[in-house]
Amino acid sequence: MAVKVIIPTPLRPYASKQESVELQAGTVGEALRALTAKFQELRKHLYAEDGRLRSFVNVYVNDEDIRFLKREETAVRTGDIISIIPSIAGGAARSSR
Amino acid sequence: MPDRALKLGEELAGRIRAHGAETYPHECCGALLGRDAQTTREVLGLLPLANARQDSPRNRFSITPDDVRRAENTARENGQELLGWYHSHPDSPARPSDYDREHAWPWYSYIIVGVEAGVPGQMKSWRLADDRASFAPERIEVSTVAPAPGAAFESV
Numbered sequence: 550m551a552v553k554v555i556i557p558t559p560l561r562p563y564a565s566k567q568e569s570v571e572l573q574a575g576t577v578g579e580a581l582r583a584l585t586a587k588f589q590e591l592r593k594h595l596y597a598e599d600g601r602l603r604s605f606v607n608v609y610v611n612d613e614d615i616r617f618l619k620r621e622e623t624a625v626r627t628g629d630i631i632s633i634i635p636s637i638a639g640g641a642a643r644s645s646r
Numbered sequence: 647m648p649d650r651a652l653k654l655g656e657e658l659a660g661r662i663r664a665h666g667a668e669t670y671p672h673e674c675c676g677a678l679l680g681r682d683a684q685t686t687r688e689v690l691g692l693l694p695l696a697n698a699r700q701d702s703p704r705n706r707f708s709i710t711p712d713d714v715r716r717a718e719n720t721a722r723e724n725g726q727e728l729l730g731w732y733h734s735h736p737d738s739p740a741r742p743s744d745y746d747r748e749h750a751w752p753w754y755s756y757i758i759v760g761v762e763a764g765v766p767g768q769m770k771s772w773r774l775a776d777d778r779a780s781f782a783p784e785r786i787e788v789s790t791v792a793p794a795p796g797a798a799f800e801s802v
Contacts (some may be wrong), residue, residue, distance in 0.1 A: 640699070
């Protein structure tokens with residue numbers, strides 16, 4: 550299936566400055582693997598060392614968060630748009646009082 | 647990482663500090679909007695946002711994907727780019743923690759303001775290194791030029 554993956558601004562420098570990439574994939578996981586195979590520097594920003602998507606990486610298929618679907622096993626169809634949307638998080642070093 | 651600078655008007659810098667003081671002892675957060683050039687970025691507006699970490703707001707902040715999209719839309723509507731984010735460290739230095747680093751995105755500028763006993767102090771900007779192992783400091787150049795109209799957008 551031909552799908553479009555929208556690259557968020559902070560990752561575009563690692564994807565040849567492209568805003569989106571057209572890929573062949575049957576699931577979200579396949580699309581993300583194809584994306585990181587094409588642009589290997591993206592991998593460390595999308596995936597933690599245990600191979601899971603980082604918690605602050607949100608992935609949508611046509612406006613639906615894959616956490617409410619079948620996560621990376623979510624099937625995609627030709628024309629679907631996969632969006633990678635950041636969550637932003639951080640905080641001070643010491644633990645809360 | 648090459649030497650980079652972040653231009654920030656005095657009034658906008660004051661608004662970041664004021665936000666940190668207002669939310670103390672909790673962390674504040676918001677978006678930085680403006681223009682990006684190769685070695686210099688210019689912050690032209692702010693979008694204060696809600697800290698979604700209501701479970702641990704004294705030492706954690708998060709911004710939801712919906713608010714990230716809202717910040718992107720606000721930037722686009724104003725002919726600007728989403729340059730990065732600011733947040734405060736209550737009673738803690740204005741430098742990134744390991745938690746900041748683990749959750750950071752590359753490319754964005756991250757302004758941190760230390761707020762000691764409710765008083766905003768040092769403010770520094772940082773950018774995540776390509777290998778994610780560290781942050782590089784980004785020099786803040788504070789100017790006294792008045793911001794453009796509408797430079798601070800609606801608060802949450």
